[in-house]
Amino acid sequence: MSDTEITDIETVPVKRPTRWHIAVFLAPAFLVYTAVMILPLIETLRLSLFNIVEGQLAFVGLSNFKVLFGDPRLSADFWNALRNNVIFFIIHMLVQNPVGIAIAAMLSLPGLRFAAFYRSAIFVPTLLSFVIVGFIWKLILSPIWGIAPSLMDLVGLKWAFAPWLGKAETALIAVSLISVWQYVGIPMMLIYAALLNIPEEVLEAAECDGITGWSQFWKIKLPLILPSIGIVSVLTFVGNFNAFDLVYTVQGALAGPNGSTDILGTLLYRTFFGFQNQMGDRSMGATIAAVMFLIILAGVALYLFVIQRRMRRYQF
Structure with a gap:
């Protein structure tokens, strides 16, 4: 067999089986x-x-969109719901995610006793039904039969108690903090997993340079988990602008008092299905849903094409 024939045989491509x-x-x-x-x-x-x-x-x-933004009643309800939704999201970003990161950082400390118990206890509310969570917190914060006044009285803070869910000034903040309490376990677990994924060689090198304790977290660990923090942030954004269930459970479809807790999800529900004296309008409800989709799409696109590209240099 000649060299040319051997070369032809060796260069014949091998057909891979179809992975059906x-x-x-x-x-x-x-x-x-x-x-x-x-x-x-x-x-x-x-x-x-x-x-x-x-x-x-x-x-x-686009006539439905013109009506949504041009009709005095509909536009007022929409902009009120959008403003409340933005506040709802900001509270989660400023409270839930930093608290989740701090808890994850403490749980990742070597030698911490009962770390598994703390992780489970903090994550358990995430597994509870929103109906149970809403009902329990309504009972706790009730000024008539709730236990919050008694508990605050034990520590001398009963003077600070108020019907937070019944006041327009505080209802949205109270509902937001209830949501934070329920879902803080999600950013905690994601950030905790990211901290455990940091190579030991990097931490050992930092210790050799004298960087230990919280200084190590701020200078070494935090920059390395920025991609995970970005993912947590975009998940928070999507979840908050899709929120409906907890507000509906705690404050009802009208999202009272006086619409102070009304967000896009509850506005969509009332508009599409109708509620009490309000007739349902499928087309206008779909219009609100389309606007919600565009808002979420814009936020996710901003993260994927702008923020994530700047974070790639921190990934291993």
Whole structure:
């Protein structure tokens, strides 16, 4: 056999078998996700461009959006809900995520006793139903039969107690802090996992340079977990602008008092399905849902194409 024939035989590409089993395993999840998420989203966006005209569903283009932002009553409700949603998100960003990071940093300290118990105790509220959480906190904070006044009286702070859920000035903050209490375990666990993923060689090198304790956290660990903090932040953004259940449980569909806890989710619910004397409007409800989708899409796109690119240099 000549050298040329040997070379031709060696360069023949090997045909890899088709991995059809991957599609088989992914198909059920893909079909369920498409049926539950993708198709309803497409139908909602489509419905926002239609309205009932003379008893028939007709294409109206962007007219629903013009009504949403131009009608005095609808626009006032929308901007109030959007402002409350932004405040709801800011409270989570300024309270929930820093507290979660601080707890994760303390749990990652070597030699901490009962660390597993603390992790479980802090994460358990995340597993509870929002109905249970809302009902429990309504009982706790009730000025009539709640235990909050008695507990504050034990430490001499009963004078500071007020019906926080019943006052327009404090209701949104109170509901936000209840949500923070329930979901602080999520950023804690994500940041805790990121801290454990830091290579030991990096920490040992820092100790050799005399960087230990909290100084090590601020100068070494925090920059290295910035990508995880970014993920936690975008998850918080998406979750808060999709929020509905806890506000509905604690304050009802009207999100009282006087709409002070009304967010986009509760406004969407009342507009789409109707409530009490308010008639449901599917087209206008779909319009509000489309605006929510665009807000979330803009926030996620900002993170993916601007913030994440700047954080890549910290990843291993």
